[in-house]
Amino acid sequence: MAIVTISRGSYTRGREVAEKLTERMNYELVSREVLIEASEHFNVSEIKLERALHNPLSVLDRFTNGKRRYFAYIENAILNHMIKNNMVYHGLTGHALIPKVNHLLRVRIRAEMEDRVARESERENISKDEARYLLSKDDEERRKWSINVTGHDPCDPSQYDIIFNASKTHVEDIVDIIASILQKDYMQNDSESQKMLEDLAKASEIKASLINQFPSVEVHVQGGTAIIRVQGSLEQEEYLKRSVREQMPTIRGIQDVRVSVIPWIG
Amino acid sequence: MNVKDNMGRGVKSDTKEGRTEQGKSTGKILEDMFTAVTFAERNLPEKARQYLDAPPRVRTVSRSLEDAFVAGAYAEEGAHETAREFLDSRPPLAGRVYGDIVYWGTVAATILTIIGQVVTFVSKSTFMTPSYVLSSIWQQESVEQIWKGAIGHLPQGHWYLKHLGTGPGITEMSLAFGVFIVIPALVGSGLILFRERNRLFGSLAVTAAVITTVSMVGLLPLPVG
Amino acid sequence: MLSVLKRSPELTVLVLLAVAGYAFMGIFSHVTGTEVLSATSVWGIVFGSFLLSTAIAIVAVIAGIGGGVLFTPVVMAFTSMDTLIVRSTGLVVAMFSGLVSSGPFMKKGLADIRLVFFASVPVVVGAISGSFGAIFLSAYMGPAGDGIVRLLLGLILVFIAFMFILGGAKTEYPQPKKIDNLSRTLGLRGSYFEESMGQRIDYQVTKALPGIVLFFLVGFTGGFFGLGGGWAVVPVLNLVMTTPLKVSAACSGVLLALGNSCAIWPYIMYGALLPVFVAPWMIGQVVGGILGAHILSKIKAGIVRNILIAILLLTSVKLIARGAETLMGVNIPVF
Known part of the structure; x- marks a missing residue:
């Protein structure tokens, strides 16, 4: 009963590791599925979600919070899978969503640049220089994206529990090591971890349902209490609170909703 | 449930720290609230309401009732500390007095201004007619030129008091009343702070009121010849 | 809309009176036209100003x-009206928008009465000095004075717009690193009940002396x-004096x-407050x-705010250009 997030760059064999680990542990493999589910659940085109995940943030995005909405939808879809446990997620942000859950193993797969260049140039039928340029560009864009969205640098080792160099270690060996860790007692989820994860999922559900009307919304759930913070005019505090409560979805287990308005300067 | 005890402790510590010093009436209000909270705790909100509605506690009934029920709700959940903190942090009387005077004064000034506007348009007075004033502004005339065109010189002082029979006079008086309302609000609030032995901030409120009054009365000569 | 009117009887009275008043003025007007404006257009300007002001107030509250x-x-x-008339009217606009919001804040205990009275003295002294300065400049410097005012206001507006964009580096619950003696002696501390956290927030104010100087400048x-000075007061209280953001606002x-x-x-x-205008x-x-506090726009508040910030930036460019034109006698072609 564990969750594995695999963070990877392009052509690092991370996907291969994820697929083989899933097969070995009989877990659920989740990656692109979250886009489809988020797209269906929140009625947003998959292309927009895909772009939000992969394109760098523009100046306009930063000014208008345009992509925050899509991230919230994707986050909710990922967390809805995570609460079911026994799951391997590969792709960006997974590791940054749930930083302190006992039964989560955050894995980073990296590979030497020359290996990645060789693989890309072979698969895409392009020159090595071109492949190197594209990979460097992709790495940098992902790095910037991750810092902007999650506040964490994906290259920062403190973000992971274990890091593998796929150029040095065989994929099967990486899978073996991860699988053996997953069998350990300390990797089994306890009620506290599960509760934390469920609270995160509830918070993300609330956030996703409110973010369209309140782009600055931040949600924290603890036990049966949801604390919702929105930016707005202090004169409208009462109305904003009422409006948030009215638009909030009914979520099982949430008995108390507290709304706080963070005032704008004006 | 020992809500009453818990809240009692809160009030004692409050008094000790000198935070909520609302005079003798506070004790009575709090007593009312505690009784109401006790009723609310026993799921007898109607009885709590009746208790608070009964004279002579009409003064602050709605506010006390609201506070009592909120505190009661926290207490019922077992959050005695929260209930105590809620009661500790209720708005001070000086603030409520300032807020009430300013808010209702503004509403009254607005009503008077609307009346002044109506009189300006329907009366046959020729003093500062709307068409003259707006045309002058439109033609980029200065304040001095506009007044010279109307009465031959700049008005200087509270000119509207001499023209209270005209629409512009009533309108300006209403605007001035809206501006003036801050002074009684400062004084009223300051006096309450004095009564609560909060002399420093009471003095600051009165000082601000005095400076504003100096400005209003025109004790400081305008920097124009 | 009806529910909003029910919740606030005074608003109902004001709206009904205003609508009836302007209708009455339109029907029974004795105003005669001038060479510049017809009688109807005079009423139109007054009624239009009321509608525009109401709309601005609603949008301002939302954003x-x-x-x-x-x-x-x-x-x-964007107009060539005498700047003294504009500034006196601007003061009325800023003041009455502040007055209607300050009542509820004080009644709710969100505004700290002691902090307000502490800052009130430098603010009022600064304000009266500022208005005297404005009248002096207008009386003795004429168009050059107007040019200076426009140029300076344009520059201030650039600063304000960027502060709105960057959020003024605000902190919700700032903590003082050191409490100065004056703040401690004055007992500048307070508390309010934060419903969302279900607890009382205690805070200690610091840097009273720099605060006094800055409040004087804000007033001036x-x-x-x-x-209006909310853009300056909030950062002074929040960033300099470590007051919680909500209390500062x-x-x-x-x-x-x-x-x-x-x-x-x-x-x-001085006669600069012309009642008809x-x-x-x-x-x-x-x-x-009052209306703005009770309604939520269909358009997101953030978008409205960003539009207003864009307008402020454009306005600042125009003001700087016009100020420079007057002072240097050159023509700067800006929209």
Whole structure:
């Protein structure tokens, strides 16, 4: 009963590791599925979600919070899978969503640049220089994206529990090591971890349902209490609170909703 | 449930720290609230309401009732500390007095201004007619030129008091009343702070009121010849 | 809309009176036209000003940007009215939008009465100095004075717009690193009940002396330019004096109204507050201010705010250009 997030760059064999680990542990493999589910659940085109995940943030995005909405939808879809446990997620942000859950193993797969260049140039039928340029560009864009969205640098080792160099270690060996860790007692989820994860999922559900009307919304759930913070005019505090409560979805287990308005300067 | 005890402790510590010093009436209000909270705790909100509605506690009934029920709700959940903190942090009387005077004064000034506007348009007075004033502004005339065109010189002082029979006079008086309302609000609030032995901030409120009054009365000569 | 009117009986009275009043004025008007304006257009300007002021007040409340910050710069940038008339009207706009919001903040206990009274003295002294400065400049420097005012206001507006964009580096619950003696002696501390956290927030204010100087400057700027000062008061309270953001925002409206009330009197006595022109703006601010607190726009507040910030930036360009034109006698072709 564990969750594995695999963070990877392009052509690092991370996907291969994820697929083989899933097969070995009989877990659920989740990656692109979250886009489809988020797209269906929140009625947003998959292309927009895909772009939000992969394109760098523009100046306009930063000014208008345009992509925050899509991230919230994707986050909710990922967390809805995570609460079911026994799951391997590969792709960006997974590791940054749930930083302190006992039964989560955050894995980073990296590979030497020359290996990645060789693989890309072979698969895409392009020159090595071109492949190197594209990979460097992709790495940098992902790095910037991750810092902007999650506040964490994906290259920062403190973000992971274990890091593998796929150029040095065989994929099967990486899978073996991860699988053996997953069998350990300390990797089994306890009620506290599960509760934390469920609270995160509830918070993300609330956030996703409110973010369209309140782009600055931040949600924290603890036990049966949801604390919702929105930016707005202090004169409208009462109305904003009422409006948030009215638009909030009914979520099982949430008995108390507290709304706080963070005032704008004006 | 020992809500009453818990809240009692809160009030004692409050008094000790000198935070909520609302005079003798506070004790009575709090007593009312505690009784109401006790009723609310026993799921007898109607009885709590009746208790608070009964004279002579009409003064602050709605506010006390609201506070009592909120505190009661926290207490019922077992959050005695929260209930105590809620009661500790209720708005001070000086603030409520300032807020009430300013808010209702503004509403009254607005009503008077609307009346002044109506009189300006329907009366046959020729003093500062709307068409003259707006045309002058439109033609980029200065304040001095506009007044010279109307009465031959700049008005200087509270000119509207001499023209209270005209629409512009009533309108300006209403605007001035809206501006003036801050002074009684400062004084009223300051006096309450004095009564609560909060002399420093009471003095600051009165000082601000005095400076504003100096400005209003025109004790400081305008920097124009 | 009906439910909003039910919740606030005074708003119902004001709306009904205003609508009936302007209709009555239109029907029974004895106003005669001039060579410049017809009788109908005079009524149209007054009624239009009321509607515009109401709309500005509603939008200002929704977007959390004071009406006074919008009125003075926009009118000064895009019209050639005497700047003294614009500034005195701007003060009324800023003051009455502050007055309608300060009442509820004080009653709810969100605005710290002691902090407000502490800051009130430098603010009112600054405000009265500012308005005297404005009258002096207008009386003795004529068009050059107007040019200086436009140029300076344009520069201030650039600063304000960027502060709105960057959020003023605000901190919700700042903690003082060191408490100065004056703040400690004055007992500048307070608390409020934060419902969302279910607990009382205690705070300690610091840097009282720099605060006094900055509040004087805030008051002066408001009185001189006829500008709202929430953009300055909140950072002073929050960033310099470590007051929680919510308390800072609530205090700002109260202080603004206090400072402006002092600054307006010299304008009134100089005759710069022309009732026919000012009244619809004042009525609109009060009606719109109360109405704005009860309605949520269909358009997201953040978008409205960003549009207003863009308008402020454009206005600042125009103001700087016009100020430079007057002072240097050159023609700067800006929209």
